[in-house]
Amino acid sequence: MENSIESRADAVEPVRSLHFLAALIAIAAVLLAAVLWHFAMLFLSIAPANALTTKYQKQINGYVYPEFAQYWQLFAPNPLQQKIMVETRLLTAGSDDKPRIGPWVNLTTRDDAAIRHNPLPSHTHQNMLRSAWNFYYRSHDGKSGKPIGTNGELSTEYLKRIGLQRLGAGTGGVRPVGIQLRVRFIPVPAPAWSKEGPEEKTRRVTLPWWQVDEADCRGL
Structure with missing residues (x-):
């Protein structure tokens, strides 16, 4: 049992x-x-x-809310809603000292092409160009285009040097005497689920010619 x-x-x-x-x-x-x-x-x-x-x-x-409210964001709070295309061209003087205007060169397209299909891309040039333009835009008056303080002059020189470096100024026996930049702001379409208003049209800003001397091309 x-x-x-x-x-x-x-x-x-x-x-x-x-x-x-x-x-x-x-x-x-x-x-x-x-x-x-x-x-x-x-x-x-x-x-x-x-x-x-x-x-x-x-x-x-x-x-x-309100128990788990957070006051920071994991990603960028407002990503860029427009693509900025920076183009530049040179004014050169040949052996006869006659000025010659070169074709427009799209620096942004060059940077994008260097990154596309690259397994180990470098965004240095891309970020440098974007930062230089943002620096210039913030330090200049939006209506008159005049520089605001010393930052305005510094941003002009910075953007000029980048343009001269990308175009290989001072090489090949060509003497640059001027450089000009223009920028296109191309809106990025909002996604289908977004409630944002209609996209803006593409707008262009053409900067005046900037004089170039030997000091501008030194060290490029």
Whole structure:
């Protein structure tokens, strides 16, 4: 009789262990789902606007605010909405000292071509050109185009030197005496799910000719 009771107890023990293990797995699964849901909602609350956040914005805000409000953004708060194309050309003087105007050269297209299909691309030239133009744009009056303080003059020289370097000024026996730049602002179309207004038209800005001397080409 005692052997029968012991055998039954031995048979019940593995069943209890299985039930306990199943309960632990169920609890772990619920906790994991809750954690994934929590982090997914927090991520969507700080991510750039997309189709998912646009559709479920009310539900996301209802979960995140005010307990889990964040005041920083994981990505750029407002990515560039226009492509900036920088072109330049040289005014040169030959052996007869007659000025010659060269063709426009698209520096941005050159930079893009150097990156495209490159497994290990370098964005140095691309970022340098974009930063130089932004520096020039911020340090000049938007209406008159006049430089604002010393930064205006410095940004002009910086942009000039980049243009001369990219065009190989001072090499090949050609003497540059002037350089001119122009910029095209091409709007990037908004995605289909965006509620932004209609895109702006492409606009162009042509800067005046800048005089070039030997000091400008030194060290290029």
